Amino acid sequence: MLGGAVVFAATQDFFGAGGGKSQAHEAARRAERFDAARAWRLVRLQLSYGQRPGGSPQLRALADRLRPLLPNGRFEDLGPNEPGLRNIVGELPGRGPPILIGAHYDTQSDPVGFVGANDGAAGTAAVLELARVLRPASARDGRAVTFVLFDGEEQPKGTESQPFASSGLRGSRSFVRAHGAHSVGEMILLDYIAGRGSTFQRERASDRGLWGRLRDAAQRAGVGSVFPPGDQSELIVDDTTPFQMAGVPAIDIIDWGYPYKQGVHDTLDKLDPRVLDAVGEAVAELVRRGG
Numbered sequence: 001m002l003g004g005a006v007v008f009a010a011t012q013d014f015f016g017a018g019g020g021k022s023q024a025h026e027a028a029r030r031a032e033r034f035d036a037a038r039a040w041r042l043v044r045l046q047l048s049y050g051q052r053p054g055g056s057p058q059l060r061a062l063a064d065r066l067r068p069l070l071p072n073g074r075f076e077d078l079g080p081n082e083p084g085l086r087n088i089v090g091e092l093p094g095r096g097p098p099i100l101i102g103a104h105y106d107t108q109s110d111p112v113g114f115v116g117a118n119d120g121a122a123g124t125a126a127v128l129e130l131a132r133v134l135r136p137a138s139a140r141d142g143r144a145v146t147f148v149l150f151d152g153e154e155q156p157k158g159t160e161s162q163p164f165a166s167s168g169l170r171g172s173r174s175f176v177r178a179h180g181a182h183s184v185g186e187m188i189l190l191d192y193i194a195g196r197g198s199t200f201q202r203e204r205a206s207d208r209g210l211w212g213r214l215r216d217a218a219q220r221a222g223v224g225s226v227f228p229p230g231d232q233s234e235l236i237v238d239d240t241t242p243f244q245m246a247g248v249p250a251i252d253i254i255d256w257g258y259p260y261k262q263g264v265h266d267t268l269d270k271l272d273p274r275v276l277d278a279v280g281e282a283v284a285e286l287v288r289r290g291g
Helices: 011-015 022-031 038-047 056-070 119-135 172-181 208-220 242-246 273-289
Strands: 072-076 086-092 095-104 144-152 186-192 250-253
Touching: 011 119, 011 242, 022 086, 038 056, 038 119, 038 273, 056 072, 056 086, 056 119, 095 250, 095 273, 119 144, 119 172, 119 186, 119 273, 144 172, 172 242, 186 208, 186 273, 208 273
Parallel strands: 095 144, 095 186, 186 250
Antiparallel strands: 072 086, 086 144
């Protein structure tokens, strides 16, 4: 969690520094927490590539940087009807059908200059940091976890008048089509998770049971105020939708009231690392305790 000494080094770097068992224990404890500073740097990395529509050269270059950050990371092409688009998938082995933690890493193609600090970059950064935190089996109660960065969530240029559920969500629809509902036990989507002042009520299509477990996890992690009771008024079509249609319990962590959504003012200065940290801590606690 953000606060106190911020950890910038990789876990193994701590143990090479000496200082006895107590310092090594403290280093290990910190290394197992969601590190907002790491995630913030990953947001900055993505924004350095500018606007990143699905299939664009800049998104493909970024993908080459992100793939090694997921455990056993690999690309999965979306198929011949979506040339140049690819999901990035990582897996941690364990018991039971895996819980899938995902975000989309592409941006809108319009308006020109849209960089998607909250709409894509923040969620992607959190998925990558959660993949680091949850690598030890002890950090996820031995549970299997799949991480997916979805390409092509946004509609391609020229299709804005078409239904979003069929023209967007290309990466999540492809994943469900390729792997089937049986390959996923539950799904958590991270979208619009770092806006300054954001809190997160249940998105109306999100599974009530899984959302309740998330709120309980947030309370245990000390960030319960960021997940107040109640529901958002909107039912949102998002990368959760193909999973829900296939019968997979899924939740969408999203602040649809974010005032800069879908515009060129969705930039880094509108985000708060403390909000990003709170979401990361809550999800990590949910997976760590199995809900």
